[in-house]
Amino acid sequence: MTTRGGYLEAEDAIVNHYVYSHGGLSPFFRALKERGQLTGTRCAECDTVWCPPRTHCSRCYGETQWTDLSHEGTVRAATYCYYVPSNYKLHEYQEMPYVLALVQPDGASTCLYNIVHVPKVVVGAVPAGMRVRAVFRERREGRLTDFYYVPLES
Amino acid sequence: MTTRGGYLEAEDAIVNHYVYSHGGLSPFFRALKERGQLTGTRCAECDTVWCPPRTHCSRCYGETQWTDLSHEGTVRAATYCYYVPSNYKLHEYQEMPYVLALVQPDGASTCLYNIVHVPKVVVGAVPAGMRVRAVFRERREGRLTDFYYVPLES
Amino acid sequence: MSTAQHRANASKASRPRVGVAGVGQIPFRTRYPEHTFQELAFEVARAALRDAGITTDDVQGAVYGIYSDLLMRQQSSDSLVHDYLGLRGKPALRISAGASTGAFAARAAYAEIASGLSDVVLLLGVQKSGDLINPENQHRGEGTMMSESITHDVNWQHPVTPFPPAAWGLSLNAHMERYGTPTVEQLAKAALKNHRNARLNPYAQLKLDLTLEDILNSRIIAWPTTMYECCGFAECAAAMVLVSERVAGRMAKRPVWIAGVGTSVEAVLQDGDGENYGRVPAIRRSGEAAYTMAGVTKPREELDVAEVHDIFSGLEIMAYEELGLCAPGEGGRLVDEGVTERTGPLPVNPSGGRIACGHIAGVSEIFSLCEVTRQLREEAGERQVAIRRGRGLVSTVGGQSANIAAALVLERDA
């Protein structure tokens, strides 16, 4: 391919603002924000407990009902994040490195992605099977980051 | 469908910043900005004159060469825009209503979308076949809006 | 016979037929704040599966029509929908093609089955649009329009072109200059027809009791198109179950067959010569391809119903001409003669069309296919049209300048 001399650069921005609705998941985010409580939905047909919640059951298409979930849970997998681009919002409430984990709340059939705070981030600090409990932030916005996990014994 | 009580709304923004390159079209935008000159590319094989320019000819895959184009041209189609959402950049340099037209620069095989300024915007003010000439703005940014058309006689 | 026709006929004989076994719809609404996009998709998928009398176990894969990631506030949203529908692990394909997205997805689903890769495919369109906002004035429509505006060529259209009724309106104005039609009255009449039809449709977004004067006197968007001649943004979902001929007999209902499918992606309208001004070549080419495949030679006589993309009413009238329902320049007369009224000889947009029934890219194309399926099944209730030949047409168009078009001919067995 041939280059035809220098090239011209220009600035642009594509900006999309949202005031989005959580739709049928609103009770989850409202419970997080207003009650500092983790919730899920239980399928009336097959007893699957969804968290992330679902208004209908993807397994059997049954109706689901809201239920409070335990704030304790079990780590199913974890990874140790050392590099996060500087423009991620994550930096506002999380120092690097940090542990990203999949945590199964007690009583839930599924896992949540969330951060596990440990006193010292070293590889192996958060093994699969580790018991953890949710800690809710003082200032909550109705987002997943309204809480994080810590080892249960701490 | 059943509504399960009220819903929760949250704010978000997806913001993408660019310093993008005009690539092989850089000479066009540079000529606009630096020389206040309209340019196109001529296919060495089939003589098609592309404006918007193309570094290769889409008709015959021949190589093209840059050429200055006339600032006079002919309207091929026009429409009369009365409503433009308030968040469009267009409001910065254009009063409503305005005339949007496809103008074929003399010597070009193709047309450009651009605005035709007329003293009074009334339907029919810019008929197909109308002769127009390009007026370049004082402050040019290397964008299509660096110029607009006016009726040739004005 | 042309080579294309010859090939079409030759392969028609050997090609396995693909049928519509189930349809699922919800009404278009300005916003469904009480539901996520997954929940909207679930609702129509469940309805389509029930209509076909099958479950997710029977579904081998899915094709999703989702135009805009930005309106969804999510990239790769199709995989999230796929899981939510209980289809995890199975094939899925996401298509994006402007306001023809759902029809292009239908072509891909057709090919998925006709190729022998699958026998039962869920075709689903879903799109949020009302979560956007202009933060300066809290106007949601302006947020959505700005988001969608980068469909226009960012270098060569976007800086001077607000949105489709302007860019595409260049063709309509050229048509009026070239042929002297449609008149502003004909444009309003076509819109009035669709607004009236929508009042009979439980899935319609708008049920306005308008007069011709209301339409003519409403705000001009881009001349000659007025507000009531122009679609807005909606949220919606629509789904279909498509099946191969060999499993069609196991479904709850008799299939409606996809007899022809054609697509055409044209250049952005910037031609120097005048040939394409006032014409919409993508609609013409897509229609010709679908007719050839289906063996339709006289569409005006051979079709019982058509749903076409009246993004604005002038486009519906131009579509009549491109789709061979009349000669170029005669579209306005079809309106005057009532040919395309719901009770006329060839009803167009009995659903109420995009103007009144509702529109969002990705969904309304599949919605139209559902509508024609219901009409051919004679399940359309109050808005049912007369079915004589058992054939219907869906035509869609989108893109930078009405340059992305599709047409599908549906037919039922005699």
Add this chain to the structure above:
Amino acid sequence: MSTAQHRANASKASRPRVGVAGVGQIPFRTRYPEHTFQELAFEVARAALRDAGITTDDVQGAVYGIYSDLLMRQQSSDSLVHDYLGLRGKPALRISAGASTGAFAARAAYAEIASGLSDVVLLLGVQKSGDLINPENQHRGEGTMMSESITHDVNWQHPVTPFPPAAWGLSLNAHMERYGTPTVEQLAKAALKNHRNARLNPYAQLKLDLTLEDILNSRIIAWPTTMYECCGFAECAAAMVLVSERVAGRMAKRPVWIAGVGTSVEAVLQDGDGENYGRVPAIRRSGEAAYTMAGVTKPREELDVAEVHDIFSGLEIMAYEELGLCAPGEGGRLVDEGVTERTGPLPVNPSGGRIACGHIAGVSEIFSLCEVTRQLREEAGERQVAIRRGRGLVSTVGGQSANIAAALVLERDA
């Protein structure tokens, strides 16, 4: 024989074969500031057409793999490309499927031909990525990563998950806990193999002269993945001409056939039970589907070459296992034994893979198909592998958590 196999064999007999008649590539680069996306697409389309010995007149339609509108700064960019390539008016289809986009597009192009809709289709992937910027520090990579980050589920992953090596790394960590492998040395060895292979490939982005220590000592991105074990962002385009069997004889070169194609879209990894931890079910399912269709039962013996998606090197090793090149937990040993070295019994990523050759969603999947085609044609120059059985594999994976996968088996006639 399973029902699926039975069906595969039954339809294999009657289904028209689809072949690769031409390939066109340019090198991956961090940025091509001297070319627009249309110009990149033109370059590879021209090369692919020349390779097949045909012109645009012979092309009946196109399928485009374009993942991100935001990286392109343009929605519906496929229609602009289609026009630029001189294909205006013909069918086009745009597919988006994360970092499997190009392979999903290949499936759609396969179906377009096998269904009888078309005989000659251009399959083309193109993606800009270097026009983004983080305005705070002028870092382009950060602008691109932020733009791509909304591929993660915006509600359930995005708030806590920076980018794929973290989200997908959960599986790798689980694999290491479950099986005790791969070791950090095995991860580095697999990366070293790919970096070495890239040095022989004129299309490669990186040609680094690295040691195992360089790789092990480079910055940790998300443990255990280091910088040199992880792909970056590139700009690129790649194209293929796909043809039906009945026109294949008119092409300049003998075709390489698409013998099998499988796709799988899995859930985002959030399972409660442990079964899928350390596994990548989408890769497994897509591979099984492709093998079944192609009649491959012992991939380790029946394949001559494979290109797999080493978004990070751990994923390449996990792909060995999911694709049946070894048992679960044995992937690291394959690296130690040199099985997948370019000169080994089953070379994997002779191109240099995503880590070294380059990666951008939409293009690299088609690029891999071009690479395997060239290898099967024995046109791969310095990086040519030994062709014994005449079969090669392409496996791709993308999405929110390595949940969108495709596999294609290519084969040449004996």
